[in-house]
Amino acid sequence: MALCAVEMRKKHPIMRISVNRTLSIRKRDQAAAGRHRFSIATFRGLQQPELSKKMARLVKNENAAIGAHETAGRERVSIAAQLSDWGESTEDEAVSDISDKLGVLMAEMGEQEDIFAQSLEDYRSLLKQVRDTEGSVQPSRDQRAKIADEIQRLKWKEPTSPKLETLEHELVRAEAQNLVAEAQLTNVTRQKLKEAFDIHTAAVVERAEKQILLARHSRRLLNYLDDTPVVPGDTRQAYEYAGEAKQVLEDAESDLRSWERTVEPIQSSAGEPSAALLASSAGRAEATPPVAEPESFDTAYGSTKEAAEGAPLEAGYEEPKGKQLEQPAGQPVAVPY
Numbered sequence: 482m483a484l485c486a487v488e489m490r491k492k493h494p495i496m497r498i499s500v501n502r503t504l505s506i507r508k509r510d511q512a513a514a515g516r517h518r519f520s521i522a523t524f525r526g527l528q529q530p531e532l533s534k535k536m537a538r539l540v541k542n543e544n545a546a547i548g549a550h551e552t553a554g555r556e557r558v559s560i561a562a563q564l565s566d567w568g569e570s571t572e573d574e575a576v577s578d579i580s581d582k583l584g585v586l587m588a589e590m591g592e593q594e595d596i597f598a599q600s601l602e603d604y605r606s607l608l609k610q611v612r613d614t615e616g617s618v619q620p621s622r623d624q625r626a627k628i629a630d631e632i633q634r635l636k637w638k639e640p641t642s643p644k645l646e647t648l649e650h651e652l653v654r655a656e657a658q659n660l661v662a663e664a665q666l667t668n669v670t671r672q673k674l675k676e677a678f679d680i681h682t683a684a685v686v687e688r689a690e691k692q693i694l695l696a697r698h699s700r701r702l703l704n705y706l707d708d709t710p711v712v713p714g715d716t717r718q719a720y721e722y723a724g725e726a727k728q729v730l731e732d733a734e735s736d737l738r739s740w741e742r743t744v745e746p747i748q749s750s751a752g753e754p755s756a757a758l759l760a761s762s763a764g765r766a767e768a769t770p771p772v773a774e775p776e777s778f779d780t781a782y783g784s785t786k787e788a789a790e791g792a793p794l795e796a797g798y799e800e801p802k803g804k805q806l807e808q809p810a811g812q813p814v815a816v817p818y
Contacts (some may be wrong), residue, residue: 532622536608543604551598557591561584564587565580568580575722578722582730590695593691593692597685600681607674610669621659625652625655628655672751690743694736694740698729698732698733698736705725
């Protein structure tokens with residue numbers, strides 16, 4: 482006599498699937514513990530600089546979308562548990578076993594939704610870096626515009642004001658600071674946007690491939706449910722596919738563990754110096770004249786030994802003409818200092 486589904490679950494050892502799920506979803510705790518997310522709006526968006534308002538809005542809306550994915554995952558796990566409980570209440574051995582194992586695979590689909598939400602959190606954190614960089618550039622733009630406006634106002638009202646020269650120097654410094662900030666902004670924007678959507682699209686592919694895998698194994702289970710009509714009074718054949726249905730779960734577990742990412746890697750040059758930077762460095766090196774080594778005293782003026790012994794005079798040198806003053810003997814020679 483075939484064992485009922487409940488007795489089989491008590492006698493057979495518990496198998497673990499990729500996220501430590503048992504073969505029967507009825508043995509799991511029904512309370513789905515998800516991350517708590519605050520839903521109250523803040524005034525942060527109102528305080529954002531003009532340059533970063535659009536990205537701040539995008540980051541905020543992504544937060545709501547991630548919460549929706551987490552909710553969908555929890556609801557999918559809850560529905561899988563309800564499917565399993567319903568199958569057990571039918572007192573049909575085949576329906577009970579198949580619905581229970583379908584619940585296991587459906588719950589795994591819900592877990593994949595939660596993993597996808599976690600990847601979206603990583604993607605969103607990179608977008609936050611773009612938002613923060615935009616916010617840091619806005620003050621330098623405002624400072625440059627403020628100084629330029631002040632200069633124009635003074636030129637119109639007080640063209641001879643001594644403050645104009647000071648403001649022009651400040652404008653040069655502000656433009657230099659803004660130039661550095663703008664370069665950092667474009668570098669960070671390109672790099673982080675590329676990294677963010679690399680994570681996003683790879684997570685979409687992973688979730689899709691794993692859910693397709695689970696859906697295919699779920700369809701295998703349906704073939705073990707005999708739906709041949711019976712006439713009143715006839716007895717349906719006993720359910721004989723418990724082992725095959727269990728093998729489907731084992732195959733699903735094996736496929737999930739052996740799954741490998743197949744997306745092509747995204748090429749990045751963020752860590753390499755730009756060609757313009759290398760060219761400017763080379764130009765500065767060529768423009769710098771070589772430092773001449775100082776000549777030694779002996780090379781420039783001759784050795785002291787040669788000077789003491791009366792070295793030969795250079796060609797073209799002539800003795801000064803005219804009467805030479807004779808120094809009286811016995812008198813000291815005056816040495817100019």
